[in-house]
Amino acid sequence: MIPAAQPVPHPAAPQGAAAPPRWQALWRDAVRDPRELLALLGLSQAALAVSEAAAAQFPLRVPRGFLARMRHADPADPLLRQVLPLDDEMRPMPGFSLDAVGDGAAKAGHGVIRKYNGRALLIATGSCAINCRYCFRRHFPYAQETAAAAGWGEAVAAIAADPTIDEVILSGGDPWSLATPKLAELTDALAPIAHLKRLRIHTRLPVVLPERVDAALTQWLQGLPWPVAVVLHANHANEFDAEVDAAMRRLRGAGATLLNQAVLLRGVNDDVEALAALSERSYAAGVLPYYLHQLDRVQGSAHFEISDEAARALHRALAARISGYLVPKLVREVAGDPGKRPL
DSSP, X not given: OOXXXXXXXXXXXXXXXXXXXXXXXXXXXXXXXXXXXXXXXXXXXXXXXXOHHHHHHSOOOBOHHHHTTSOTTOTTOHHHHHHOOBGGGGSOOTTOBSSTTXXXXXXXXXXXXXXXXXXXXXXXXXXXXXXXXXXXXXXXXXXXXXXXXXXXXXXXXXXXXXXXXXXXXXXXSOGGGSOHHXXXXXXXXXXXXXXXXXXXXXXXXXXXXXXXXXXXXXXXHHTOSSOEEEEEOOOSGGGOOHHHHHHHHHHHHTTOEEEEEEEOOTTTXXXXXXXXXXXXXXXXXXXXXXXXXXXXXXXTOGGGOOOHHHHXXXXXXXXXXXXXXXXXXEEEOOTTOSSOEEO
């Protein structure tokens, strides 16, 4: 049995202090107890093989707005499947490792990863608003490797010292889990680096917690000196709703180019109808389909995997069904490759 999560106290703000942004309050109010999640959906814990060990290893976290998009009493709901800790995660599988994409071998400074020519990826933070069960960094040592440590100093110095870097990628965790002033601290430090041409931000927050896209964030985006690409992460059309659409409009209004990368997941989007609906729905929200990733083979995720042969067949069927500009590139990330490997 999974023990009930202990309530986390919310300390009162000091008298006269400004209230925190609304998104932070919603962040704190996320569901973290699998029993509560299933009860809210009218489901039985036993029927779904919910795992105490998996929840202890990689805790559940689901914003309530994302939960509201799940289908009630449906154990096969594609959004629920992405977040619920199951017994399947605890079965060791050959070929699945703690570091599926070679992040450890690509470290180039504190929280800096260099894999591809011209780009530096910053592990901005280990925090996320939602814990996806297939996450390829679910075992990453965030406590030792975050670029935000010591005021971003080592990360910024590494980028400034390498004139071949023309693009910085903010990743994590989720970089938009950081407060906007903390993000501004980083971009103010990067702004004097003449060889930087672009900023890319990988984030799931505008999808799972659209309230994060508030006035402070859009003002920060508008003030940046580089073109900005925001690479979002949605795997199913049902992840979009009116609140997400509004967040996308705010991001586009701030000048960001919006792209979506999805992961091909068994039981979530492994049929052509689901993939077509995802591409069409994301484009309707102003987000261009970018990548469809084959699963990164991280320990605990094997039950989501489909074969490369099946993935290619799905991609061919998708290309035959929808407009070419709506078809994401089918790729796999392979440690040591100079770029994503097309499939």
